[in-house]
Amino acid sequence: MTLKFAAERVPDSSQVGELGGANLEERAPSGLTVAEDQATRLESIINAVPDAIITIDEKGIVTFFSAAAERMFQYKAEEVIGRNVKILMPTPYSIEHDGYLDRYLRTGEKRIIGLGRIVVGRRKDGSTFPIELAVGEAVAKGKHIFTGLIRDVSDRQETERRLHEVQDDLIHVSRLSAMGELASALAHELNQPLTAISNYLLAARQLIQRGPEHVERASDIIGKSIDQAMRAGQIIRQLRSFVQKREVERAPAEIGKVVDEASALAFIGLKEKGIHVAIERENALPEVPIDRIQIQQVLINLIRNAVDAMEGRDRRDLTIRISRDEGAVRISIIDTGAGISSDMEGKLFQAFATTKATGMGVGLSISRTIVEAHGGRLWFEPNPDGGTIFHLALPLSDRPVP
Amino acid sequence: MSAKPIVYIVDDEEAVRTSLATLLDIHGFTTRAYESGKVFLEDVDPAGPGCALVDVKMPGLDGMGLLHKMAEGNIRVPVVMMTGYGEVATAVKAMKAGAVDFLEKPLDEEELLTVLNRHLSHSQIAAQLEEQKVQAHARLAHLTEREREVFNGLAMGKTNKGIALDLGISPRTVEIHRARVMEKLEAHTLSDLIRLALVLGHRHADGS
Numbered sequence: 211m212t213l214k215f216a217a218e219r220v221p222d223s224s225q226v227g228e229l230g231g232a233n234l235e236e237r238a239p240s241g242l243t244v245a246e247d248q249a250t251r252l253e254s255i256i257n258a259v260p261d262a263i264i265t266i267d268e269k270g271i272v273t274f275f276s277a278a279a280e281r282m283f284q285y286k287a288e289e290v291i292g293r294n295v296k297i298l299m300p301t302p303y304s305i306e307h308d309g310y311l312d313r314y315l316r317t318g319e320k321r322i323i324g325l326g327r328i329v330v331g332r333r334k335d336g337s338t339f340p341i342e343l344a345v346g347e348a349v350a351k352g353k354h355i356f357t358g359l360i361r362d363v364s365d366r367q368e369t370e371r372r373l374h375e376v377q378d379d380l381i382h383v384s385r386l387s388a389m390g391e392l393a394s395a396l397a398h399e400l401n402q403p404l405t406a407i408s409n410y411l412l413a414a415r416q417l418i419q420r421g422p423e424h425v426e427r428a429s430d431i432i433g434k435s436i437d438q439a440m441r442a443g444q445i446i447r448q449l450r451s452f453v454q455k456r457e458v459e460r461a462p463a464e465i466g467k468v469v470d471e472a473s474a475l476a477f478i479g480l481k482e483k484g485i486h487v488a489i490e491r492e493n494a495l496p497e498v499p500i501d502r503i504q505i506q507q508v509l510i511n512l513i514r515n516a517v518d519a520m521e522g523r524d525r526r527d528l529t530i531r532i533s534r535d536e537g538a539v540r541i542s543i544i545d546t547g548a549g550i551s552s553d554m555e556g557k558l559f560q561a562f563a564t565t566k567a568t569g570m571g572v573g574l575s576i577s578r579t580i581v582e583a584h585g586g587r588l589w590f591e592p593n594p595d596g597g598t599i600f601h602l603a604l605p606l607s608d609r610p611v612p
Numbered sequence: 613m614s615a616k617p618i619v620y621i622v623d624d625e626e627a628v629r630t631s632l633a634t635l636l637d638i639h640g641f642t643t644r645a646y647e648s649g650k651v652f653l654e655d656v657d658p659a660g661p662g663c664a665l666v667d668v669k670m671p672g673l674d675g676m677g678l679l680h681k682m683a684e685g686n687i688r689v690p691v692v693m694m695t696g697y698g699e700v701a702t703a704v705k706a707m708k709a710g711a712v713d714f715l716e717k718p719l720d721e722e723e724l725l726t727v728l729n730r731h732l733s734h735s736q737i738a739a740q741l742e743e744q745k746v747q748a749h750a751r752l753a754h755l756t757e758r759e760r761e762v763f764n765g766l767a768m769g770k771t772n773k774g775i776a777l778d779l780g781i782s783p784r785t786v787e788i789h790r791a792r793v794m795e796k797l798e799a800h801t802l803s804d805l806i807r808l809a810l811v812l813g814h815r816h817a818d819g820s
Contacts, residue, residue: 397696401717402625402627405625405627405717405718406630407631408718409628409631409718412635412721413638434631435631441627484671484672
């Protein structure tokens, strides 16, 4: 590839004119023509750009292929120049590309020109990689020339993927630690059905030993024991689905049910604390596209915080209200606790900011990360009756909550 | 004759309460189950023989709080605390607060029956004693001053003559009083009389 070649193919006279502004036939001190001198300079500039630069004509034929493009796509310039640019794309883009060009030339409707977009490139060996593509356009003598600036974003995507992975891990770990805190309460909770099962079975055995005339009653009692085993299973099932490490997946969910399940987990072991709980909900709430487990994690976190805030207070009312907002469903967790001090207010959502003797102070920070990933919003305000209200708004569609 | 002892079950968990009542019914106990300490306190017979199986963790009045209320209300039904697995520290605290025993959930049948039988029979004896004491006190109230003096002397094992000498009356008069005392206290023999004195915790007669 030489720039002499490129210069012929980039007849944007205004640019060339700016560069030179003199007689192209004039000789520079180097002994080259001005045009040759400019071309050399332009070549060195273009080759210094880390992004790949490719130009094509109206038919999609490659007219220029920079050194960075050679490195990125593993083709030599001469292997590509004169061929359709679609060899640099995997299907289906390669099939559709001619259509895009045609449509643009016909309608002038811009789909990519002037905008950056992440697409997929294809190397000579057939492997694909993510690229960020920006396309510019020039018209000379009635002919369009398109210039593509291409950046390999594999690294960036890899970094982002790792970031998400770490975030997912953190979310999972915090879920596990929330469960760790619940573990002793849970042991108590499971011990109840186990005690009942054992009592019923002992009673049934006693009856059976007394003789066949007692079998019917024994059988009734065994039935009750089975009910209790089912109840224990239910508790474990809820917990398992909560702590499992899994792919994040969003699906339309009934928000009332999501809240019920989350509160069931959050309230484990809390009945001794004498908290008065009310769940208020509007009728006919729409479904919300969420990752159920993650949103339940947020709810459990908020509920446990509310409960902790009311420790030792005379009034211990916890209200969970589900209401409809503009384009969103809002869940409000209202406590009558100590409220949030002014010096904590600003840093409440920061990681490792905590007022608790135990705990890492990551709960709210993770909660907000989760909610924002859903395009939702998490904020708080003082409760007019004393205490704090946390609001969680989740969008009904993919559009984020304003 | 005292009433049949009652096993009181106090647990906020419906399933635990009902299953335990079922098991104990089958074993021939008379049970009464309550969902809270408050309801139990309203219904319990403070003097009657019985034993309460109380869950340590309950909303409102918990096991420990109930022990204090029972002490305040002079309710002498022995309390066996039921705790979750591994809550030994709580159990120790409960026993210091007056519980007679503790059982870990899930309950071991043999242990449950042993503990219950032990405390029910203690309670029964205590209740009988209490009953006799109440009756004895009632009878004692019918005695005149002089008759009471004679009774004191008899309770200490003194002879008619000795009592007569102490009180400065004739042995014949002592004998008449003694007959009246026996009649009023419904004692047929001298040994009945002495047993009664023991029930009453008779001490004052020895002069101390």
